[in-house]
Amino acid sequence: MGIAESLRVERAPAPIRSRVLDNLRQAILDHKLAPGQRLIERELVELTGVSRTSIREALRELAAEGLVTTIPNKGTIVAQVTVEEARQLYRVRSALEALAGQLFVENATDAQRRALTNAFRAVERAATKGPIVWLAAKDNFYDVLFEGGGNDALRSIAGTLHARINLLRSLSLTRPGRATESMAELAEIVAAIAANDADAAAKACSQHVEAAGMAAFSALTQEAAG
Template sequence: MPDTPVIWRDEELSPIRDKVYQYIKQAIVQGVYKSGERIIERELADQLNVSRTPIREALFRLESQGFVKTLPRKGVVVSKLSPEEIIEIFTILSALESLAMKMAAQKADASQREELTQIIQSIDRSLAKNDFAPEDKNYHFEINDVICRAAQSPRLTQMLDGLSDYIRAFATLGYELPGRLRKAMEEHRDLASAVRNGEAELAESLTKIHLENSKRAYLEALEKE
């Protein structure tokens, strides 16, 4: 947990429960809280300068979504997904995201294809460096933002949004494996290129390969924790 107390600006005070919920969830997704780690209400309340009520509400909400669980004599801990659950999530994600990529390749307009070109150029610049910056981990989400708009399917976008936090958590841990971040960036570049060029079948195929590689990286990193 960060040592510096959080200062809430006036515009952030309402509704405070949502701010607390987002703060804790992002801490879990970004790996600040590890699987199995205990979350202590009192410490969080002091850290966030709030009462324990919004903390309890946020933890209850997160438990309903499977991010945390309450254990006897231990309290609230960060959930650890089983390998079977991880495989299930990636299977669903592969089906949805590959469809989105295929639809985007078929429907993207000139503006969206230009956005993808800009992302591809940014990835190439990043790959040319020996060191990667923290923002280099966000290319997947930049591409997905364009893809969801280009696919023109609000329902599909809504379903992918429901998995976005899992995706971020999986990617964060998977990138800890040596060489995985570079490989993922290369995969993202090839995906963006296929969509930009209108190669629908290729985009669909590359998406499935990318997510299979991501799944393997996550499971391998999880075993090493």
């Protein structure tokens, strides 16, 4: 399917704004809109068949997600991340999620523990439904994990980082077998929490991020070489 076919918005009962956003997001994650590519509103209007207002609203949301950025005198472009920037982001994320796992074991209520198990099961069910659905399910898993830790400052910092790392998360899934590995790593986090082992939970969270980082670095390196 070409870029025009993938972006075209069909008239349907669902809000047009949501479908424009979904189509643009998917095109970015699939690299049909490549990192560094300039996004011209007039061209996106022609490709999608919707109004300029809908395009602008979608671009604002994508900017909040960290998938596009605005550069003075250049306009809006698809976000791009270097290998070194990715390395720094994943190193910080590893530390934050290790702390989140530890705090969850120490502070989560029984209801939050059940919610985390349910969130993990939702991730398992979403595994065959494509990267956007699967990553959304993983987002919910992490929301429960950070909420159960009871540290608002940690949640806020992680949320800011999450927006910058969105594109890398999708990129890491392009490595063959990564999705299966990721599920096994999440299972280790859940098992450590079920065992009430804060140290093991922290380690499992950290290792999961490090493995995702290695997959993203590999994909970025291949992109640069190609």
